[in-house]
């Protein structure tokens with residue numbers, strides 16, 4: 001089956017005055033339909049840039065990015081607009097970013113449907129279902145300002161889902177919440193992912209995200225450097241604090257490049273040259289003894 005998202009050698013260069021900032025430098029990423037993926041990485045590593053490109057808010061400078069069969073590098077502007085409005089939902093760190101403060105939770109959720117021209121019957125049914133799904137039924141008549149940060153984020157998730165999208169993108173969606181509420185919001189995103197078969201990508205700098213998702217990709221300097229895959233698929237176990245098993249994998253990109261984690265480089269004295277040796281079933285990477293060669 002075709003992957004839902006396929007990025008290959010993705011490059012994004014921002015030009016600021018005379019300076020060029022390379023935010024993504026040859027990033028590879030494949031995401032399956034319905035997957036719940038976490039992306040972690042230090043501040044400035046390119047996480048938001050990647051998310052904005054996947055959501056059609058920004059265009060890459062070079063490389064390949066295909067989402068749901070659509071080539072986002074080559075799509076005409078009108079197609080990109082339609083894609084962004086109909087197929088993608090965003091949840092941001094600032095919980096209220098996509099919300100109207102003087103409307104109630106219910107009115108906020110219904111608004112995108114009104115804009116999309118949904119009939120009132122359908123609109124009412126889908127609004128009610130979403131309010132129920134995100135746990136806000138009791139608070140549906142409350143104005144946004146009367147809701148807590150976590151409740152506002154629940155509204156934001158329902159608003160993001162209002163257009164029956166296929167891709168949900170969260171940029172630090174729990175960044176401004178306390179840890180208990182953050183936990184609840186992650187659990188909710190997980191539930192929505194399963195219930196509506198949404199491909200979901202959550203960006204965070206919180207390494208704890210690994211507990212709530214299927215797979216975590218680490219971005220370092222604008223490239224995917226490693227990934228952690230949950231071996232036990234029962235996320236609920238992890239959420240109730242039983243220890244899940246993880247396989248920590250290093251990404252080998254389409255050109256055969258890989259990143260050796262700094263700790264390992266330090267521990268083994270690997271500098272800027274190594275020797276590779278095929279062993280029984282693997283490859284042995286050793287620091288090159290440059291003095292000997294000289």
Ligand SMILES: Nc1ncnc2c1ncn2[C@@H]1O[C@H](COP(=O)(O)OP(=O)(O)O)[C@@H](O)[C@H]1O
Nearest residue numbers: 014016021023042043044045046047048049050
């Ligand atoms: N609009 C922009 N103009 C210029 N530089 C940008 C812009 N957006 C991001 N950058 C730069 O690109 C790099 C990656 O940024 P970003 O994707 O926001 O990282 P992250 O979300 O991982 O913190 C940083 O060096 C940042 O300063």
Ligand SMILES: [Mg+2]
Nearest residue numbers: 047048049171
């Ligand atoms: Mg960011």
